Each structure stands twice: as C-alpha cells, then as structure tokens.
Amino acid sequence: MTTREPDTQAEATGPLETFRRFFALERDVLVLSLAMFAFSLGFQMTNRFLPEYLVALGASGFVVGLFGTVGNIISAVYPYPGGAISDRIGSRYSLTLFGLVSTLGFVVWLLAPDLGALxxxxxxxxxxxxxxxxLLLAQAWKSFGLGATFAVVKQATDPSRLAAGFASTETFRRTAFLVGPVLAAVLIGLHPAxxxxxxxxxxxxxxFGVVGTLAQHFLYDASEDTIGDSFAGVGEIRRDLREMPAALRPLLVGDTLVRFANGMVxxxxxxxVTQLYEVGLEATVSVAGFSYALDLSPAAFFGxxxxVEMLIALLVMAPAxxxxxxxxxxPVVALGFAVYAVFPIVxxxxxxxxxxxxxxxxxSGVRFAGLPSHKALIVGPAERGAGGRVTGTYYLLRNTVVIPSAALGGxxxxxVNPELAFTIAAAIGLVGTGYFLVFGEEFEAYA
Structure with a gap:
C-alpha cells in the first residue's frame, strides 16, 4: 500500500468542520442524516438502559443475555431482506416502512409495565x-434499513471520499448518541423509581420516531434512487454469498470475532455501573459563585x-x-477494532x-474512530445498484455468527462470574484484531 501525499491545501477536520460540510451534502444524504439523528436519539435514550429495565421488571442476568442474543438474531436476519427491499423499491419507501415499525416498538416498550403478567x-x-x-419491532429501522443507508451514501459520494461521506453522516448521527443518553439521564432523575x-x-x-419517519418520507428526494433486481429467494442469498467481493472476506472474519467478543458483554x-459497582455521582459544582449539588443515581450517571463516550467519538471520527x-x-479500522477488543478487560x-x-x-469513545472507514471498506467494492445487498450479505454473515455471544456472556x-465473561471477550476480540491486521485488504480507492 502506498501512502497518499497530503493535499496542497489541507482541509480542516473535526466535528465543527464536519457539521459545516454536512449542510452542503446532497439532499438525500442530508435528509437521511436528519432521520438518523431522530432515530438515534430514540435508540440511544432507550437501548443502553433496557438491561436495567429488564431487571427492574423481574428478569435475571441470564435473561438479559438472552435479550442480547435475540437482538443479535434480529441484527443477523433483518439486514439482508432490508437491503433487498431497499434495492427493489427504493430507499424512501423502505425507510418509511422501517421507521413506522420501529416507532411501534418504542410504544410496546412504553406499555410493557401496564400489560403486566398475563x-x-x-x-x-x-x-x-x-x-x-x-425489540422485534424497534430494531426495524436500524437493521432493516442498514442496507438502504449504506446505499444512499454510496450513490451520492465519490469512491475516494467514502470514508469522509460516512464520517459526515456518522458525526451528525453520533451527536444524537451524545444528546440521547444525557437527555435520558435528566429524565431518569425526575423520579426515584x-x-x-x-x-x-x-x-x-x-x-422522535414519529418525527424521523415523517421527515424521511416527505423530505427525501427519491429521483436519484437506483433500483436493483427483484428478490429471487434463498437461491439469491446463496448467489450473493458466493459473489461477495473477495476483499471483504478478511475484514468479515476479523470483524466477526471482534463483534462476537463485544456481544458477550x-x-x-x-x-x-449500576449493580456490580453501584457507581453514582455525589459532588458540589461551583459556577460563577453559585454552588450546585449533584446527586446522580447509578442509572442516571450511566447516561x-x-x-462522555460519544463526545470523544465526535472529536475523533472526522480527523480519523x-x-x-x-x-x-x-490502519484506522484496526485501531477501532483494538479498542473494541480491550475495553471489556479495562x-x-x-x-x-x-x-x-x-x-x-x-x-471507549476512541473505537468510533474506525467506524466511517469500516463502513467505507464494506460498501466500497460493491457495484452501483447493489450497495444495499452487499451490505446486507456482509451483516447477514457477521451477525449470524455473533448470535450466541450474548447468551454465552449471560x-x-x-x-460463573462477570470477570471471566469480560476476560474471555477481550481475548476473542484481540484474536480478531490480529487476524485483520495480518490478512485484511485495502480498498483500491484508498490504496
């Protein structure tokens, strides 16, 4: 691989510059990013706290692991048909459908305590x-719509700028990852139960789910959508697996091991944070001569x-x-993998x-440095009009293998004990990172 010479006029990097460039993006990528922002707020306000919600409703630690495994099954099963649907009917209608289903999932979570023991x-x-x-419903936009979101960015971005294109949308989306948990922490602090x-x-x-669905349906310009062939059943899945670009295979193996490790814990x-360590925050903050007492429960502090994790992610993604x-x-993808791998043991x-x-x-936020490059490495080799299907195939394979990870961790x-679960996870993640470093291939546009 040859090292690229820097441009004669270096472009500024960082989250502020990314936001400036963000509003100059193609309209479809802009609207997609706005929808990402809304749905990401919804997901990040809820998803990371659902294990605590499960326990509060009477579930055991093993059930929490099973919940993670069901999420892994969804992540494995949904992207391929989602990518096929996107390639067939276009991104606008597929993402609208997926948005409606996800919003319904949030409603079910909201009503769960009222439904009681039936x-x-x-x-x-x-x-x-x-x-x-x-969970079966709420994951629809995130997992069914995965191929559509990749395809939209690919069709609107020059191949040599794919990582930057994904960085722009990811930085905007990850801002919701910053705002969502903090907003959740504020709301959680409103009641002791x-x-x-x-x-x-x-x-x-x-x-937020309603807003995201309406925004992407009415603002998205579908005139540039590329429509692929119709889905031909299981035989087509086998064909897509055989025809997956060869450059993706080492990435897939390393990524799968890293994600299996992460899925365990x-x-x-x-x-x-909330039960093993029971770490909250009690402190007095002085600002402009005024003192404020902070008394955060472990659940609120986790938000x-x-x-903090997402703030670091925002600072590193665009420069990376x-x-x-x-x-x-x-090298950038490998950095992200390495942080994924060692975080459990840390x-x-x-x-x-x-x-x-x-x-x-x-x-932990440093792991997101490799995310835009990782996405570019996945979708870069795909032919135009097949970005959704290639992405769906990749995630079908990866997430199928990852399915039992959370149950094993649970x-x-x-x-046994949490320490062993986290130690085994770190070891598996390091093996995956090493494999990718040895056998991983570069995308031509970046070589």
Missing part, C-alpha cells in the same frame, strides 16, 4: 417478555458516561476519516469510582 393458554407472560416483543422515570424516556423516544455494561485518505482505511478491572468510570468510557455472568 396468562395465555396456561402460560404466564411476565412484563419483561414484552420487551422482547418490542426507575420503572417510572424510564417510561418518560420511552415516551420521548416515541415522539455489551448488554452488561450498564449493569457493571452521562455514555455522553481524513487520516484514512492519506494512510488508507485498514472496564471490569477499573476502580469503582466515578472518575475512573469517566476515563474508561472516554477511552451464562458466564449469571452462573
């Missing part, structure tokens, strides 16, 4: 089971930790995408103090 054919349905039902305060969060998420991050234009995508061995937790989650968490 008896159907002699089988008692516990309140926490409704969270599984809501988590099952009450978290429903405030869910109600706001429903509103991801749903337990909130429980480490602010996620805000610019670096990728000079050194290639592979978290489980950190001191149980608010300062240590803030530093640990700030470190078993170790519940029946």
């Amino acid at each position: 008896s159907v054919a002699g089988v008692t349905i516990r309140p926490w089971l409704w969270l599984f039902v809501g 988590f099952t009450v305060s978290f429903r405030y969060v869910l109600a706001v998420a429903v509103g 991801y749903v337990f991050f909130v429980l480490v 602010y930790l996620l805000g 995408a610019k670096v990728a234009e000079r050194v290639g995508l592979k 978290l489980i061995n950190a001191p149980a103090t608010w300062g240590a937790m803030a530093l640990v989650f700030a470190f 078993y170790l968490w519940e029946f």
Whole structure:
C-alpha cells in the first residue's frame, strides 16, 4: 500500500468542520442524516438502559443475555431482506416502512409495565417478555434499513471520499448518541423509581420516531434512487454469498470475532455501573459563585458516561476519516477494532469510582474512530445498484455468527462470574484484531 501525499491545501477536520460540510451534502444524504439523528436519539435514550429495565421488571442476568442474543438474531436476519427491499423499491419507501415499525416498538416498550403478567393458554407472560416483543419491532429501522443507508451514501459520494461521506453522516448521527443518553439521564432523575422515570424516556423516544419517519418520507428526494433486481429467494442469498467481493472476506472474519467478543458483554455494561459497582455521582459544582449539588443515581450517571463516550467519538471520527485518505482505511479500522477488543478487560478491572468510570468510557469513545472507514471498506467494492445487498450479505454473515455471544456472556455472568465473561471477550476480540491486521485488504480507492 502506498501512502497518499497530503493535499496542497489541507482541509480542516473535526466535528465543527464536519457539521459545516454536512449542510452542503446532497439532499438525500442530508435528509437521511436528519432521520438518523431522530432515530438515534430514540435508540440511544432507550437501548443502553433496557438491561436495567429488564431487571427492574423481574428478569435475571441470564435473561438479559438472552435479550442480547435475540437482538443479535434480529441484527443477523433483518439486514439482508432490508437491503433487498431497499434495492427493489427504493430507499424512501423502505425507510418509511422501517421507521413506522420501529416507532411501534418504542410504544410496546412504553406499555410493557401496564400489560403486566398475563396468562395465555396456561402460560404466564411476565412484563419483561414484552420487551422482547418490542425489540422485534424497534430494531426495524436500524437493521432493516442498514442496507438502504449504506446505499444512499454510496450513490451520492465519490469512491475516494467514502470514508469522509460516512464520517459526515456518522458525526451528525453520533451527536444524537451524545444528546440521547444525557437527555435520558435528566429524565431518569425526575423520579426515584426507575420503572417510572424510564417510561418518560420511552415516551420521548416515541415522539422522535414519529418525527424521523415523517421527515424521511416527505423530505427525501427519491429521483436519484437506483433500483436493483427483484428478490429471487434463498437461491439469491446463496448467489450473493458466493459473489461477495473477495476483499471483504478478511475484514468479515476479523470483524466477526471482534463483534462476537463485544456481544458477550455489551448488554452488561450498564449493569457493571449500576449493580456490580453501584457507581453514582455525589459532588458540589461551583459556577460563577453559585454552588450546585449533584446527586446522580447509578442509572442516571450511566447516561452521562455514555455522553462522555460519544463526545470523544465526535472529536475523533472526522480527523480519523481524513487520516484514512492519506494512510488508507485498514490502519484506522484496526485501531477501532483494538479498542473494541480491550475495553471489556479495562472496564471490569477499573476502580469503582466515578472518575475512573469517566476515563474508561472516554477511552471507549476512541473505537468510533474506525467506524466511517469500516463502513467505507464494506460498501466500497460493491457495484452501483447493489450497495444495499452487499451490505446486507456482509451483516447477514457477521451477525449470524455473533448470535450466541450474548447468551454465552449471560451464562458466564449469571452462573460463573462477570470477570471471566469480560476476560474471555477481550481475548476473542484481540484474536480478531490480529487476524485483520495480518490478512485484511485495502480498498483500491484508498490504496
């Protein structure tokens, strides 16, 4: 791989410059990013707190792991048909449909405590089971719409600028990842009972889902959509698997191992803070001569930790995408993989103090440096009109293998100990990172 020479006039990088360029993007990418912002607010206000919600409704640690595994199944099953639907009917209508279904999922989560324990054919349905039902719906925009979002960016971006294109949309979307958990933390602090305060969060998420769906349906310009062939069934899946660009295979193997490792422990991050360490924040802050007393519960404090994580992510994504234009995508992707891999062992061995937790989650934010380059490396080799299907195929393979990871992590968490679960996860992640470093290939436009 040859190193790219810097441009004669270096472009500014960073989140502010990315926002400036963001509003100069093609209209379809702009509207897509606005919808991403709305749905990401909804997801990030709710998703990272759902394990705590499950436990509050009576679920065990093992059930939390099963919840993560169901999420993995959805992530594996949804993207391929979602990509096929997007390639067939266009991004506008597919994303509108997926948005409506996701919003309905937020509603189910909101109503779960009211549904209570029901008896159907002699089988008692516990309140926490409704969270599984809501998950099947709420993941629709994120997972069904994955191929559509990749295809929209690809068709509007020059190949050599794919990482920058994804960085622009991702930076805007990840701003919601910063705002969402912090807003959730504020709402959670309004009532001492988590099952009450978290429903405030869910109600706001429903509103964001409605806004995102309407925005993408009425503002998106579908005139530039590329429509692929109709879906021909399981045989077409086999054909797409065979015809996946060869350059993606080493990336797929390394990525799968890293994601399997992350999947083992991801749903337990909130429980480490709220139950294992029980770390909140009690402090007095002085500003302009006025003193403010902070008394954050562990659940509320976790929201602010996620805000710290996303603040670092916003600061590093755009510069990392610019670096990728000079050194290639592979080194930047490998950096993100490495942080993914070691984070579990860093978290489980950190001191149980608010300062240590803030530093640990700030470190976690560095993993997002590789995200735009990772997406560019996935969709870059795809032919025009097939971006959604190639993306769907990639995630079908990766997420199918990752399916049992959360259940495995849940078993170790519940029946062995959390430390072993997090240590095994870190080891698997490091193997995946090493494999990609040795065998991973560069996308031609960045070579």
